[in-house]
Each structure stands twice: as C-alpha cells, then as structure tokens.
Amino acid sequence: MSEDTNLKRREFIGNGAKLAAGLTIAPGVVVYGLSEASVPDRPAEEPASSERRWGMLVDSNKCATGCDKCVTACGEENGWDDSEPNSSPEQKAQWIRKVELRHKGTGKSHSLPMMCQHCENPPCVDVCPTNASMKRADGIVLVDRHRCIGCRYCMMACPYKARSFIHETLTDQEPHMPRGKGTVESCTMCVHRVDEGREPACVEECPEQAILFGDLNDPDSAIAQALTRYDSTAVREDLGLNPGVRYRGI
C-alpha cells in the first residue's frame, strides 16, 4: 500500500471517528474506537500538560488469537519492523507483542497485546542513572535516546519486559522516531501522533477495536467512562505501579 493511500485511509478513519464521537449503542455501551474521537492536538511550543494522562484500555475479549495487526502497525509506524538484519530473534526489538495466556487451573485462554504500560510510578524511570528514561507530564513514558548510555538497568527493572536494546547500527529510520545502536527503546504510545491529535497506530489498526485510547483524567472521555463502567485490571497490579494501560477480560 502506498504512503498516500495510507494517509488517506488514516484521515478517513480519523474523520469518521470524529463524527461518531460519543456514539452509544445503548445506554452504557460505548462503541470503542469510534467513540474516542477527540484526541486534541498539542502545539509544538506548548509543553505536555499533567492535566492529561494518556492511557489505553485493552479488551482481551475482543482481541483475537493469531491476529497481530497491532504489532505490524506499530512496527511500520515506528520503523522497528525488519530493521535489524544481523540480530537474532531474541535480540530484535519488539515494542509491542501478542501474548497468549492459559490459566493453569481453569484452562481459560486469553490473547492480548503487551507493550510499555506507561506506569504512573515507572521502575525504569526510578533506576535510570542519567534520567534518559522519563515520564512526560501527560503520563507517556519515553527514553531520551540522546541521553541513554545503554546500561540496560531499565530492562532489568521493567516487570513487563517492555523494553528492547538495539544491538546493531540502524538505517532508514522513520524521521519522527529517531533510534540508535546501543540504546534502549520501547512503545512511545505513538507520541508523535498523539501530539498531532491522532491515535496510536495500534489503536487505529485493530480490526476489532479492542484498544481504546484517551485521556484518563477527563471524566467525559470514552476511556474514563468505560473504566468507571467495566471491571478492568492492571497487569501486576500488586506492584502498585498504576499503569496507564489497563485490560478487560483477564
């Protein structure tokens, strides 16, 4: 698919979503993806604000086993798919992955995407000696790749295995997503898109609309509404990290 077509499709989806803002099928049932329309953009000169906290709600009931469209979309968007020809599969970066779960006692299965959980209290930020791991005021956890010394302590500390180390020289990077050999990286919640008022690539590409993105601090946002209405869990809730990504159905 050419870049133009891609753009048009995304614009179309974006506009469609804007039109459908707040659409409900029945009282209390919000249509995911369609309802989360308004991601307000942030002018470049304006700093990220703690008035917002970006988050995601993943519905594992909708997430299909074997489908990895979110993974493909993330890799294409951020340029980490097929970018490390020399690295072994264990060494290649994976910002998002599909995880298959089977309960040992009951046998119940689940499928869901795992990525950086954008914790309120991120262990990666705690341990980073140089402040390269950081949390933006709006809750997005990032690595400043100009400041990362490649010590990998954040990878030791992250309980979600969300981070990847770049084992080789990279070429043909995406202009909006600089990356580099010897540094650590992870899901940025598509910060470049969010700042432009667009949703993360994985959210947009999920055919089941299983991922809802929005401002957790805005009580009127679809994600905040859904979180008050439905049971949801944080992965490793016991650690008290308060991730910005929550899951339904597990």
Added chain:
Amino acid sequence: MKKTLYTQIEGGKGFWALLAGFGVVILAGLASMYYMEHNGHWVTGMNNSVVWGTPHVFAIFLIVAASGALNVASIGSVFGKKMYKPLAPLSGILAVALLVGGLAVLVLDLGRPDRLIVAMTNYNFKSIFAWNIILYTGFMAIVAIYLWMMLEKRFNKYSTSVGTFAFVWRLLLTTGTGSIFGFLVAREAYDAALMAPMFVVMSFSFGLAIFMLVLFASYRMTGRPLGDYVVRRLKNLLGVFVAGVLYFVLVYHLANLYATEHHGVESFILTSGGIYTMLFWVGQILLGSLVPLAILYNPATGNSRGWISIASVLVIFGGLSQLYVLLIGGQAYPMKTFPGYEVTSSFGDGMIASYSPTLPEVLLGISGFAIALVAVTIAVRHLRALPASLADGETDPHAA
C-alpha cells in the same frame, strides 16, 4: 613487634615481564570491546531477555572484591589488630585497583561507552546506579587519602580515623552494589533486601582470596620472607568468610523455598536449570565453598601455601559461579508477568531465556583482572607499600 620497614619492589626484568603479560590480556580486552561496540552487541551472547551478561559477572565480582580487599587494612586500623597493620597499604592499593578494573569492564560493556560524560553530568538521585557512581568515586578518593595517611609518617596518627571512615564507606558501597539487585521487584531471583548484607559477606570472602594470592605471589616473586603466622591468620579468616557466604546463601534459598510463589525459580536454580544448576552445586557450593573449607581447615593441607593458594583460586571461581547463577540465571528465568497463567509470545514470555557467553565477552571480563593487577604492580613499584619482611619475628607478637 618491630617497626615495619616498607620498600618498593625492584624494576627488573620480572617487573616488565609481568606488565607485558597483563598488557597482552588488557589489549585482548580492548580489542574485544572495540569489536562489540563497532558491530553492536548482536555479536555477543546478550539479548533482550538476558541483558547483563558475562562482562557484568566479572565487573560485579571485581567491584564486590574491591571493597572486600580493603578489609585487611580495616582490621588493622579500625579493629586495632597489630598483625594486619603491615598489610594495610597493599590492601588499600588492591582495593582501588580492583575497583578500577571492575568499573572499566562495566563501562566498556555499555551500549554507548562514549557517553560516559552524560553519566557524569546527569544524575537521577533515585537510581542506585547513580548512588553507586558517587560511592565508587568516593571510595577511590577516600582510600587514596587513607593510603597517604598510612604511607606518610607525619600523618600516621590520622590513619585510624580515615580508616574508620573508609570502612563505613566500603560497607555502604557493597550495600549499594547488592541493592542493584535487591531493590528490583520485577525479577523473582532478586528482590530481597538480604542481597545487601549477602554482598557484603561475599566481598569479605572474594576480596580476601584475591588479597592472599597477590600477597603470596608478590612475596615469592620478590624473594621477601613471609612467615607462617600471617599466612595462618589469613587462611583462618578466609575460612570464616567462606562459611559466612554459605550461611547467607542458605538463608536466601530457605526463604524462597518456604514461600510457594518462589518454588518455580528455586526449582530452576536448584534442580532443572541446566548450566545454572550445575554452576550452583558444582561451581559455587562444592568447588567454591566446601572444598576450600576442607582445604583450609584440614591440618594436612591447611598449612601448605600451595593448598591455600588453590583454596583461594577456588573461592574466586566459586564467586564468579555464584554471580553467574545469580545474575544470568536470575534473568534467564522468566518474569511472572501473569501469575497463575501459562504465557507464550514471540518475545520469550514464559520461557527460559537462552544465553551463551562469547569469547569477546569473556576476554573483556578477564581484562578487568589484568587492569587491576597492572595497577597493583605499578603501585608497589613506585610506592613503599610492601613490608620488606613479614617473617614471623616481624609480625607474631608471641614470637621469641
């Protein structure tokens, strides 16, 4: 006891041969570092599951041993044991040298060693790594002053107070190193406050083993007398330290075995972990602890310097095994992201991670030892740090 006479070592052929030998190892380490940094770490055994590999095992071993090597000086200055006082300058020099060697390996294995200046100018004061940068540089400065106080007669009177400060600092330093792991909640094999005191006792043991080998070798090579009294005291102390480490290892595993949630990781390390299980039982417990204890306390071997040297080498091997099992085994065992579930993914979730050390990683690690030993050799050539004699008459207060 007589007044100790300290002298420099001679700078003859032996001195240069020693430097050349260590130099070759250092060059091999630097070449390995260049190879890994130029290509990127894909040429090493590390991956996104096992992110700290063999260089970290060596680096942390050397850093832990560094603080322990200072123990001999502390026993003299802080606890007033007269026999240890003549050994204090060598103890201080070895401590700084081992720390330099360990830090060199750590830094040269970074993804971006060229950005060391970033680490020096940007501190996150919540990071234990950042604390350690301060603890390590502070240690070098304090021990340097301590050495100055010991070697300059006019300042000898201050050596007890500076030595006490250095002793407290070294305890903090090893606490900091142990806490790199102890404060990590994500991984089951770590996440225990016990790591800090365990690392302190490990430092006593590893540091003394290296100290004894360096002492024996330097006295043998320079033809200086070394009496049995010093050797016997040191080897008995080493035995106590080895037993101390065993005690901490026992408590650590008992605590994990008691809690059902840790049975998985325990059975991995103790029974089903392949290389890690073998290194634990054969490397760490048998060869690294029980055999040295038997050698040191058996009268038939405990009085032989050859056997004591073998015991010291085994303690070092056991220490490296212990850190390999803890560091790499602890990462190889999968994190419990979803307790109660079987987990599979393309990123190794729920699976034992693979790691095989490569030659460049091993060479870089070994070069840390060579860096430390070159530093010691040069220091004892240029400083009057080694007593001319450690014969029984010089050191044993009960000798006739």
